[in-house]
Amino acid sequence: MADGTIFHGHAFGDTRPHNIEGEVCFNTSLTGYQEILTDPSYAGQIVTMTYPLIGNYGANDVDMESRGVFAHGFVVRELARRESNHRSTGHLHAWLAERGITGLTGIDTRALTRKLRTTGAMNGVLSTSPAPDAELVEMARQSPGLVGRNLVKDVTIQDPMPWTDGLGRWAPLQGGDAETSPNHNVVTIDCGAKLNILRNLVNSGFQTSVVPFDTPPERILALKPDGVFVSNGPGDPSAVPEAIDTVRQLCGQVPLFGICLGHQLLALALGAETYKLKFGHRGGNQPVQNVHTRKVEITSQNHGFAVATESLEARGGETTHLNLNDQTLEGFRHTDLPIFAVQYHPEASPGPHDARYLFDCFGAMMASGRSPSGAQMDEAQRRRNKVHA
Numbered sequence: 001m002a003d004g005t006i007f008h009g010h011a012f013g014d015t016r017p018h019n020i021e022g023e024v025c026f027n028t029s030l031t032g033y034q035e036i037l038t039d040p041s042y043a044g045q046i047v048t049m050t051y052p053l054i055g056n057y058g059a060n061d062v063d064m065e066s067r068g069v070f071a072h073g074f075v076v077r078e079l080a081r082r083e084s085n086h087r088s089t090g091h092l093h094a095w096l097a098e099r100g101i102t103g104l105t106g107i108d109t110r111a112l113t114r115k116l117r118t119t120g121a122m123n124g125v126l127s128t129s130p131a132p133d134a135e136l137v138e139m140a141r142q143s144p145g146l147v148g149r150n151l152v153k154d155v156t157i158q159d160p161m162p163w164t165d166g167l168g169r170w171a172p173l174q175g176g177d178a179e180t181s182p183n184h185n186v187v188t189i190d191c192g193a194k195l196n197i198l199r200n201l202v203n204s205g206f207q208t209s210v211v212p213f214d215t216p217p218e219r220i221l222a223l224k225p226d227g228v229f230v231s232n233g234p235g236d237p238s239a240v241p242e243a244i245d246t247v248r249q250l251c252g253q254v255p256l257f258g259i260c261l262g263h264q265l266l267a268l269a270l271g272a273e274t275y276k277l278k279f280g281h282r283g284g285n286q287p288v289q290n291v292h293t294r295k296v297e298i299t300s301q302n303h304g305f306a307v308a309t310e311s312l313e314a315r316g317g318e319t320t321h322l323n324l325n326d327q328t329l330e331g332f333r334h335t336d337l338p339i340f341a342v343q344y345h346p347e348a349s350p351g352p353h354d355a356r357y358l359f360d361c362f363g364a365m366m367a368s369g370r371s372p373s374g375a376q377m378d379e380a381q382r383r384r385n386k387v388h389a
Contacts, residue, residue, distance in 0.1 A: 292374020
């Protein structure tokens with residue numbers, strides 16, 4: 001660790017001699033380690049799981065949230081010796097080894113987590129090399145970290161393409177035509193989009209195309225979208241000026257909905273400010289309150305930055321959701337423009353359906369041209385709950 005702390009354990013996955021740099025973070029989820037490892041938002045990070053036993057249900061080809069593993073490294077207290085699940089196609093160790101990702105097991109993850117909570121996010125080095133500890137500590141100190149780094153360019157798609165169904169099949173993009181489409185035509189700006197977000201857009205009845213993060217606004221508008229979705233992604237939102245500029249030019253021209261990094265990019269495009277959290281929010285049990293209804297949603301989150309509430313409200317933003325742990329901003333709508341966003345992940349199924357109504361709100365916003373009010377969000381949530389009941 002950059003402060004000189006050293007943990008010795010056993011390597012798994014890719015155990016070849018090498019060093020991995022990254023910001024060390026922790027995730028409090030009890031399950032979902034494969035989804036965490038394949039979430040592009042973890043690019044540049046070494047993920048520590050606080051739950052003590054990891055790997056007991058193995059790995060498979062279905063629970064991928066992207067085309068590969070984007071976390072730089074993985075740290076657990078105890079790696080399960082054997083996996084047991086009818087969906088498993090192999091052990092987590094072999095699955096990580098095949099993808100060149102190194103894990104560390106057998107360390108005191110509680111001590112590591114407490115350190116990160118006390119001192120804040122910290123850079124570290126995960127090493128299987130014979131290098132001296134002092135050399136590795138210095139390497140951690142010199143690691144660039146996440147602030148000011150554009151990590152989105154490393155995870156975005158390279159060419160525009162449509163999301164043809166909910167199973168992850170892609171096809172060459174032919175161009176959009178909202179007038180002949182039976183559904184709302186949505187263009188997703190890919191800053192590191194999770195596959196389940198795209199599945200939810202399709203399952204909500206939207207025709208969905210995906211474009212790289214630096215796609216000019218005129219090319220997006222040429223696809224004739226009824227709405228534009230700004231996806232999740234890794235790192236510092238202020239380090240992605242291309243996406244901020246695109247979103248800024250789209251404001252007022254087309255309805256906009258953002259999740260996680262997309263929430264931050266929309267706020268920055270409106271002229272608000274963002275800041276780095278001490279140790280971030282990462283887990284599947286974060287309580288978020290709808291300020292209009294006072295209802296609490298149990299949410300999945302993964303972010304290390306947040307939007308400064310006062311700076312957003314000074315530019316037409318209105319708070320819709322708050323984090324009950326630390327009162328940070330979790331959602332907003334614009335009072336004049338068709339824009340709304342949430343910091344958490346409504347597609348990630350904690351609850352398990354507490355926040356799926358937000359995709360319905362997106363459809364309503366595309367139909368009406370106005371951002372959803374608190375009362376409209378409440379009604380959408382009631383309808384969605386009746387469907388799942």
